[in-house]
Amino acid sequence: MKNICIVLLLTLSVNAQTITVGAIEQLTTEQQGQFFHPVAGPNGEVLFSGAGYVGLYLLEGPDHIKTLSEALGAGYEPTFSADGKNVYFKPYRYEGMRKLSSLVKKSISGDREKILIKDERHFTSAKRLPNGAVAVNRDTGLYVVDKSGPEPKNAIAPVSVFIEKGKIVLYKNGEKKTLTPLGDGFYLWPSISPDGTKLLFTKAGKGTFISNLEGAILVELGYANAPQWSPDGKWVVFMRDLDDGHQVLESDIFITSVDGKTTIAITETGDQKEVYPVWAADNEIIFGTEKGVIYKAILEK
Amino acid sequence: MKNMLKRNWIILFALLFSTPVWAQFSGIKIMVNPGHGGYDPVFDRYIAKTGFWESESNLTKGLYLRDLLEARGAEVIMSRTQNRAEDDLPLSxxxxxxNSNDVDYFQSIHSNGFQGTANRTSVFWEEKSNGQPDFPDAKRMAEILDDKLFEVNFTTSTANHGDLSYLGFNLGVLRSLQMPGSLTEGSFHDYIPESYRLLNLDYRKHESVAILRAMLQYFSLPPLSYGALAGLAKDKSKTVSYVYSGGKSNDRYKPINNLFARLYQGQNFIADYHGDFNNNGYFVFDSLEAGAYTLVVDYGTYKTDTLQINVNANKTTFKEIFATADNQKAPLVYSTFPTDNFFGLATYSSLEITFSQPMDANTTEAAFSIVPALDGNFEWKQGNQLLVFNPTEAFTPQTEYMVSINTQAQNSTGKNLEETFSFTLTSADSHDYPLITKTFPAQNDSITIFDAFDIYFNQEMIREEVEQAFTIDPPVTGVFSWANDQHFTFTPDSLSINTFYTVTISTDALNTFLVGLENNFQLHFKTYNRSDLNILDWYPKEGDAFISTLTSFYFRFDGILNTSTVITNLALVDEAGNDVGRDSYKLEERNGASVLRFDAEQPLKRGAKYTVTVFPGIEDVDALTLKDTLSITFMTDTLKYVSGSVIDDFETDTKWQNPGEGPATFxxxxxxxxxxxxxxxKINGQKSAKINYVFTADSLGICQVLREEPLSLSFTDSSFFGLWVYGDYSFNTLELWYDSNALQNKSIVVDTLDYSGWKFVKIPTNLFDDNTILLHSIVIRQQPGAYPAGQIFIDDIQQDVITALDEEKTNPFVSDFILRQNYPNPFNPKTTIAYSLKENATVTLTVYNQLGQTVKVLVSERQLAGSHTVVWDASNLASGIYYYRLKAGKGFVKTKKLLLLK
Structure with missing residues (x-):
C-alpha cells in the first residue's frame, strides 16, 4: 500500500481535545480506475463504487480490488452486516426505462449471493439496525429483510431513519414517525447517532442539523454536506463543497464536534476536491475525490 | 350480428390496452432541475442589456416541463419552484x-454564454476519465435532446458532449447521480438577439415542449400526435444596433415588436398570437393537428403577410418572415385587458389597450371613455403603443362598464383610428376588501410591556386613513411607523403590566382605491406581568379531592424554563411533611412557554393528603423568577381498583389502526x-396504547382510532365497564364508539381529559344502548378552547369492574361541593365550567353580567354525585366580565369571574 501524504496536514488546537491528522494514505490509484463514495465495514473493510454508483468494489488489500457487482446502482448506499461478512446493496435494471431495483445480500468473499427483494420500485437502500437486522423502508413501513446473527449484547433501542418523499421517517419502538424539523423541503443524509438518541440530517438549502428523535433542533452545524457520525458519537465528518452552479470549485473534508463549537479541517487542498467522507474506525476517515481516488486519513487524538 | 359483437369487442380491447395520453408517463419519476436560482449577477447570469436572468429563464422552462410531464402522468420532483437565493441549492x-427520490431520469436545464458571440445548442452527459459515459442511456438521451432542442431554438448548431473532454471538468450536478441524467444548454443567453428571444416566455416554454418530445422518445412512448408552428418576424430594411455576429445571419435584421398573428385552417379561425415588445419578433402556435394552415401576420406599420404552412405531428415548423413597411395604414386596437365581455374583473384592476402603432397621447386620451364614469389616470408604455388606465377609485361591484376609444384617437403621424373601438366588462361580485393578514401580537397572545405592535395588510393602504381608524382600549398613545403601505408598527409610549388591551381598526381604514375593511378588526392581547415568571395553569388544583394515585403533576408557565432550576425548586410532601420521591420530568415548549410535568416515584397512597410546591427559585431563560411560592394541597382517590375482566391489555394487540384509517377522523x-x-x-404488563393527536383547526377535530375487528362485548345488568386513561390535561374529550344491534357509530363520552396522568374511568354499562355491543373506536374529540394537541395512553379496557370501596373517606377540604375556574379564560366564544358534587344534589349554575342580571341559566336540575362539566357558548354576547354562580344542595353557593374577549 502506498503511503503518500499528498494532502496538507492540518493541526488545530481545541479547548479540551486535540485531533490532528497523522497521515493520509492513498487507497486506490488512477490507474486502477475511478472509484467513488467509500463505505467502511465493521472490521476495516472498505467498499466503493464506480462512477454514477455503478458497480460495487471491495478493497481486498494493497493493489487488489475485488468486483462484487457491476450492476447499475450497486454502489449506492451499500450496508454491511454486523459481522462485516456480508454486504447488502440495491442494484437496478431498466424495463421500459423504468427502474426496477433488487436488494442483494452478498458475502464479501464473493461466493454467496441471495436476492432478498427482486425487481421492485419504491423501496430504499438497506440499513442495518442496532440489533443487527437489516431493513428497508417502503411507503407502507419498515421491512426487515434479513435478521442477521444474534442481537449484540449492548443493543440499544432499534431506531432507524430513512428519507421518504423528501421527508425524514424515523422508526422507533416499532412506531413510524415523519419528521420535518424545519418545515417543508428536501431532507437529506439522515442518520442516527451511535447511542441512538440523536438525529443528524441536512435540509437542502438550509444546512446540517442535529436534533433529538422528536425533531427538536439541538445544534446547527451550518453548511456541511454528506455528514456522518464518528463511531463514538462525539464528532461529525462532512464535506464542504463549493460550486458555481456548474462545477465544484473546491471541496474539503472537515470534522466538527457535536456541539458545533469546534471544527477541524482534515484536508485543505486547493487543487484537489475531497468528497463524501465516512468515519471508519475511531481514528480513520475514508473519503474520495472528485477525480475518483480513495484516501484514508489517520487521526491522532 | 355476431360480427358486430366481435368488432365491438375489438374496440373495447383497443380502448383497454391503449394508454391514454394523461397516463403515458404513469409510474415514471423524473427530476427536473432548473439551473441556478436567485438574483446574484455572478452566479445567476444576468445580461444587463436585455434584463435577462438565466435563473428565471431556467425556471420558466422547468416549471412548464413539469406541467407537461405531470399532465401525462409522470411524477416530477423539482429541485426548485421559486427563484430565491435559498433555492440555489449546492450541486451535491x-x-x-x-438519488434519495430514486428517480428514473434527471434533467438539468440551463442556457449558455460565450462572450456574446455565439449561439449554439449543447447537451452534456457525464463522462468518465476514459471518455466513456457513466450511463450509456444518458448519452443516448443527449443525442435525442440536441436534435429536438435545435428544432425549436434559433441557434447555429447543435451537439452533445461528454462534459469532461469538452468542458475540462465534470458537471457537478451530474457527477454524483445514481441514474442517467443530462444537462441542456438550449441556447446562448449572452448573445443579444437570443437574449431578447429568451425574454419571450413562450420561446422558453417551447424549449420545454422539445424536452418533452425527447423524453417521449427516450422512454419509448408514442410521439406527440400534434405539432407546432413558430417563427420570427423581421424588418430586412433595418439592422440591429447590437452585436449579432456568431449567430444566424438573419439575426442582423430588426425584429418586429407587437405583431398580431392569426392562424386559420381553411376558413376556420384557430388561434391568434400577440407578439411582445421585447425585440424578438417571436410567435408560436402549439397543439396543432398535422395539416395545412394559413397564417396571417399583421403589424402596425407593415404590410400584412399571408403564408401557407404545413404542420407535422411531433415537430415544430419554423418560419422566418420579412415584412415590408406600409406607412399608409391606419392605427388599430390589437388587444385589451380585460378582453371583451370579461366577467368578474377585480374591482381594483387597471385597463390596458394595445394599439398596432405608436399613438398620439393627447388625442387618444381624449378619445377614451368609460361608462359608468370612473376616475383614473393614464400611463403610456412601449413607445406609446400600450395605454394603461389606472383607476384611482374602485369599480362598483356587479356593474357592467363599457370602455371606448373613438375615432378622434390619432397615431403619431396624425392618422385617426378607422372606427370606434369598444369593449365591455363586468366587475366582480364584491370588492376584494383589504384584510389584516398578520399581527404581532397574535390574537389573544401575551406580550411584554416593551413590545410594539405590527399590523400587516394584504393591500396597499392610505396611511393617514388607517391611523385615523386605529384605536386602543384602554387608551395608549404611541407612534406609527410604516415599513411600506401594507405594514405598520405602532410603538406605544407605555403599556401597563398584566392588562388586557384591545386594538380596533375600523372600517374607515381605506386602501388606495378608497375601499375600507369589510368589518371592524379587533386584536385582543394581554401584557405579561413580566417582571416575574408566572404559572398560568396547573393540575391538580388546591383543594382537589379524588385525585388519582397515579396522577402526573402539570404546570404551565408563561416563560421558557431554565431547566437547571427546575428539579431543585419543586417539592412533593405527604401530610406528615415527608418528602415523596419525584421522577419522569417532562418539559415541553408550547407557544414560547414551558409546560412541566412530573410524577411521583411510587403511586401515591389512597385517601391521603399531599402538597406539591413550586418555589420562587425556579427561573425562566430570561432569569425571571416566580414571585410567590405556589403550594397546592390535594387529596388522593379513596377507591381501590381491582381489575375486572380485561378485554384488551394492549400488550400485543395489532388490530387498532392509525387515526388516518378512521373514517370520521377530521x-x-x-x-x-x-x-x-x-x-x-403502562398500568399492567409492559405496554399500553398510545395515541398522539394534533388537530389542525380550532374546532371540530376528531381523532378516530378504529379497530380492524371490533371487540364484541356482552354486559350483565348493573355492571361497570372501565379503562385506564393517561390524561393530557388538554380538556378534549375521550369517547368510545360502538355498534349495537340496530344502531351504528353510537358514542359514549368516557371522560373529559381535564387531568394529567393515569386515572381509572368507570362507566355503568347501562349507558350503552344494548347489552351486546361491538366496540370499534377510541375517539378524541376536540373541544372549544381545549389545547389542540396531546398524547394520551389507554390500558386494560375491562368489564365487570370491581371497585373495592376500601374505606370511603370524606373529602376533608370541602364541606360541600367544588366549583372550578372556567377554562379557557379569557375565552371566545366558548368556555368550559367544571364542578364536583360530593353527593347527589339539586344544582343551578347561572351566568350573570356585571349589573347582576341573569345572562344564562346553564344547569337547573338534580344531578348525581361526581364531576360535571358544562360548555357555555357566549357568541351572542359582548366582550366583558361575567360571573358564574353554582348553587348546590343545601346552602352551597360559590361565584367566580370569567372574561369574554372577542
Whole structure:
C-alpha cells in the first residue's frame, strides 16, 4: 500500500481535545480506475463504487480490488452486516426505462449471493439496525429483510431513519414517525447517532442539523454536506463543497464536534476536491475525490 | 350480428390496452432541475442589456416541463419552484435529492454564454476519465435532446458532449447521480438577439415542449400526435444596433415588436398570437393537428403577410418572415385587458389597450371613455403603443362598464383610428376588501410591556386613513411607523403590566382605491406581568379531592424554563411533611412557554393528603423568577381498583389502526397523529396504547382510532365497564364508539381529559344502548378552547369492574361541593365550567353580567354525585366580565369571574 501524504496536514488546537491528522494514505490509484463514495465495514473493510454508483468494489488489500457487482446502482448506499461478512446493496435494471431495483445480500468473499427483494420500485437502500437486522423502508413501513446473527449484547433501542418523499421517517419502538424539523423541503443524509438518541440530517438549502428523535433542533452545524457520525458519537465528518452552479470549485473534508463549537479541517487542498467522507474506525476517515481516488486519513487524538 | 359483437369487442380491447395520453408517463419519476436560482449577477447570469436572468429563464422552462410531464402522468420532483437565493441549492444536494427520490431520469436545464458571440445548442452527459459515459442511456438521451432542442431554438448548431473532454471538468450536478441524467444548454443567453428571444416566455416554454418530445422518445412512448408552428418576424430594411455576429445571419435584421398573428385552417379561425415588445419578433402556435394552415401576420406599420404552412405531428415548423413597411395604414386596437365581455374583473384592476402603432397621447386620451364614469389616470408604455388606465377609485361591484376609444384617437403621424373601438366588462361580485393578514401580537397572545405592535395588510393602504381608524382600549398613545403601505408598527409610549388591551381598526381604514375593511378588526392581547415568571395553569388544583394515585403533576408557565432550576425548586410532601420521591420530568415548549410535568416515584397512597410546591427559585431563560411560592394541597382517590375482566391489555394487540384509517377522523394532522402500542407508560404488563393527536383547526377535530375487528362485548345488568386513561390535561374529550344491534357509530363520552396522568374511568354499562355491543373506536374529540394537541395512553379496557370501596373517606377540604375556574379564560366564544358534587344534589349554575342580571341559566336540575362539566357558548354576547354562580344542595353557593374577549 502506498503511503503518500499528498494532502496538507492540518493541526488545530481545541479547548479540551486535540485531533490532528497523522497521515493520509492513498487507497486506490488512477490507474486502477475511478472509484467513488467509500463505505467502511465493521472490521476495516472498505467498499466503493464506480462512477454514477455503478458497480460495487471491495478493497481486498494493497493493489487488489475485488468486483462484487457491476450492476447499475450497486454502489449506492451499500450496508454491511454486523459481522462485516456480508454486504447488502440495491442494484437496478431498466424495463421500459423504468427502474426496477433488487436488494442483494452478498458475502464479501464473493461466493454467496441471495436476492432478498427482486425487481421492485419504491423501496430504499438497506440499513442495518442496532440489533443487527437489516431493513428497508417502503411507503407502507419498515421491512426487515434479513435478521442477521444474534442481537449484540449492548443493543440499544432499534431506531432507524430513512428519507421518504423528501421527508425524514424515523422508526422507533416499532412506531413510524415523519419528521420535518424545519418545515417543508428536501431532507437529506439522515442518520442516527451511535447511542441512538440523536438525529443528524441536512435540509437542502438550509444546512446540517442535529436534533433529538422528536425533531427538536439541538445544534446547527451550518453548511456541511454528506455528514456522518464518528463511531463514538462525539464528532461529525462532512464535506464542504463549493460550486458555481456548474462545477465544484473546491471541496474539503472537515470534522466538527457535536456541539458545533469546534471544527477541524482534515484536508485543505486547493487543487484537489475531497468528497463524501465516512468515519471508519475511531481514528480513520475514508473519503474520495472528485477525480475518483480513495484516501484514508489517520487521526491522532 | 355476431360480427358486430366481435368488432365491438375489438374496440373495447383497443380502448383497454391503449394508454391514454394523461397516463403515458404513469409510474415514471423524473427530476427536473432548473439551473441556478436567485438574483446574484455572478452566479445567476444576468445580461444587463436585455434584463435577462438565466435563473428565471431556467425556471420558466422547468416549471412548464413539469406541467407537461405531470399532465401525462409522470411524477416530477423539482429541485426548485421559486427563484430565491435559498433555492440555489449546492450541486451535491441536488444530486442527493435525485438519488434519495430514486428517480428514473434527471434533467438539468440551463442556457449558455460565450462572450456574446455565439449561439449554439449543447447537451452534456457525464463522462468518465476514459471518455466513456457513466450511463450509456444518458448519452443516448443527449443525442435525442440536441436534435429536438435545435428544432425549436434559433441557434447555429447543435451537439452533445461528454462534459469532461469538452468542458475540462465534470458537471457537478451530474457527477454524483445514481441514474442517467443530462444537462441542456438550449441556447446562448449572452448573445443579444437570443437574449431578447429568451425574454419571450413562450420561446422558453417551447424549449420545454422539445424536452418533452425527447423524453417521449427516450422512454419509448408514442410521439406527440400534434405539432407546432413558430417563427420570427423581421424588418430586412433595418439592422440591429447590437452585436449579432456568431449567430444566424438573419439575426442582423430588426425584429418586429407587437405583431398580431392569426392562424386559420381553411376558413376556420384557430388561434391568434400577440407578439411582445421585447425585440424578438417571436410567435408560436402549439397543439396543432398535422395539416395545412394559413397564417396571417399583421403589424402596425407593415404590410400584412399571408403564408401557407404545413404542420407535422411531433415537430415544430419554423418560419422566418420579412415584412415590408406600409406607412399608409391606419392605427388599430390589437388587444385589451380585460378582453371583451370579461366577467368578474377585480374591482381594483387597471385597463390596458394595445394599439398596432405608436399613438398620439393627447388625442387618444381624449378619445377614451368609460361608462359608468370612473376616475383614473393614464400611463403610456412601449413607445406609446400600450395605454394603461389606472383607476384611482374602485369599480362598483356587479356593474357592467363599457370602455371606448373613438375615432378622434390619432397615431403619431396624425392618422385617426378607422372606427370606434369598444369593449365591455363586468366587475366582480364584491370588492376584494383589504384584510389584516398578520399581527404581532397574535390574537389573544401575551406580550411584554416593551413590545410594539405590527399590523400587516394584504393591500396597499392610505396611511393617514388607517391611523385615523386605529384605536386602543384602554387608551395608549404611541407612534406609527410604516415599513411600506401594507405594514405598520405602532410603538406605544407605555403599556401597563398584566392588562388586557384591545386594538380596533375600523372600517374607515381605506386602501388606495378608497375601499375600507369589510368589518371592524379587533386584536385582543394581554401584557405579561413580566417582571416575574408566572404559572398560568396547573393540575391538580388546591383543594382537589379524588385525585388519582397515579396522577402526573402539570404546570404551565408563561416563560421558557431554565431547566437547571427546575428539579431543585419543586417539592412533593405527604401530610406528615415527608418528602415523596419525584421522577419522569417532562418539559415541553408550547407557544414560547414551558409546560412541566412530573410524577411521583411510587403511586401515591389512597385517601391521603399531599402538597406539591413550586418555589420562587425556579427561573425562566430570561432569569425571571416566580414571585410567590405556589403550594397546592390535594387529596388522593379513596377507591381501590381491582381489575375486572380485561378485554384488551394492549400488550400485543395489532388490530387498532392509525387515526388516518378512521373514517370520521377530521381536522387532524395525520403526519403527527398516530396510534401505537408503547412501552412508555403502562398500568399492567409492559405496554399500553398510545395515541398522539394534533388537530389542525380550532374546532371540530376528531381523532378516530378504529379497530380492524371490533371487540364484541356482552354486559350483565348493573355492571361497570372501565379503562385506564393517561390524561393530557388538554380538556378534549375521550369517547368510545360502538355498534349495537340496530344502531351504528353510537358514542359514549368516557371522560373529559381535564387531568394529567393515569386515572381509572368507570362507566355503568347501562349507558350503552344494548347489552351486546361491538366496540370499534377510541375517539378524541376536540373541544372549544381545549389545547389542540396531546398524547394520551389507554390500558386494560375491562368489564365487570370491581371497585373495592376500601374505606370511603370524606373529602376533608370541602364541606360541600367544588366549583372550578372556567377554562379557557379569557375565552371566545366558548368556555368550559367544571364542578364536583360530593353527593347527589339539586344544582343551578347561572351566568350573570356585571349589573347582576341573569345572562344564562346553564344547569337547573338534580344531578348525581361526581364531576360535571358544562360548555357555555357566549357568541351572542359582548366582550366583558361575567360571573358564574353554582348553587348546590343545601346552602352551597360559590361565584367566580370569567372574561369574554372577542
Amino acid at each position: 444536494q441536488i444530486s442527493a435529492i435525485a 381536522n387532524l394532522d395525520l403526519d403527527n397523529s398516530n396510534f401505537a402500542i408503547s412501552v412508555l407508560e
